Amino acid sequence: MEGGPSRRRTSSAMSRNRSAAAVKLVEAAPIFAALVDGTRLRLFARLCAVGPLSIVRFSEGAGGTRQAITKHLHALADAGLVHDNRRGRERIWELETRRLERARRCLEQISDQWDVAITRLKAFVEAP
């Protein structure tokens, strides 16, 4: 379903902008999905806390096989949250902050709208 022709005429510039944003931001949805998994969230939190880690260092601190951890890291990478670099014979994993920042901003916008709604509700119920 598309908007009516008059609507399209009056807002073609905005539609273009919005389409560009849609293409860019539809990518952010998998970020939320990837972090729902507890193990992944812990691995991710560790990267946040200590910075880039090799898979060997990762395995030392996490309760899991190197293979399982690698699988989770790849899932995080698919969501665009982390990436790895080869350094000598090792793979070093680190945060991909740009996309994460984008997803965070999205939730912040919805959060802000709730703040606005709550302000209205407060005025509504507290009115004499």
Add this chain to the structure above:
Amino acid sequence: MSMTITDRIEKTVTLRAPRSRVWRAIASAEEFGAWFGVKLDGAFAEGATVRGKITHPGYEHLTLEMLVETVEPERYFAFRWHPYAIDAGVDYSKEPMTLVEFRLDEANSGTVLTIVESGFERVPVARRAEAFRMNDGGWTEQAKNIERHVS
């Protein structure tokens, strides 16, 4: 690095009003519509689907749909919706919904209200949030107008 992320939004506010008053403002579709800015076509009851036109100027062409999930008088109200489904040219009906919960608790000075919206991991909400922000000029201003009007 402060890179926390979550799939839920949680808000807590203390309202200087009795719990019965706050409950009515939330669980009466008419009163909900008055502060939220939507003219709903039916009453909130468990299992009901309630629809209504947004009343914010510039957004009247949009219809909001709420699936009422739980109604526990003066304590808990929950529904599902498509968060900020603001593009009339997009059919959101096939997309998963987020869950919105209102919880009321007694407090010395009135009522503590907790609002939780969760389930963003299943929704391409990012796209919608961005579209919303791009159209935000109206909403923020309108919010101030309503606040002035009711207070």
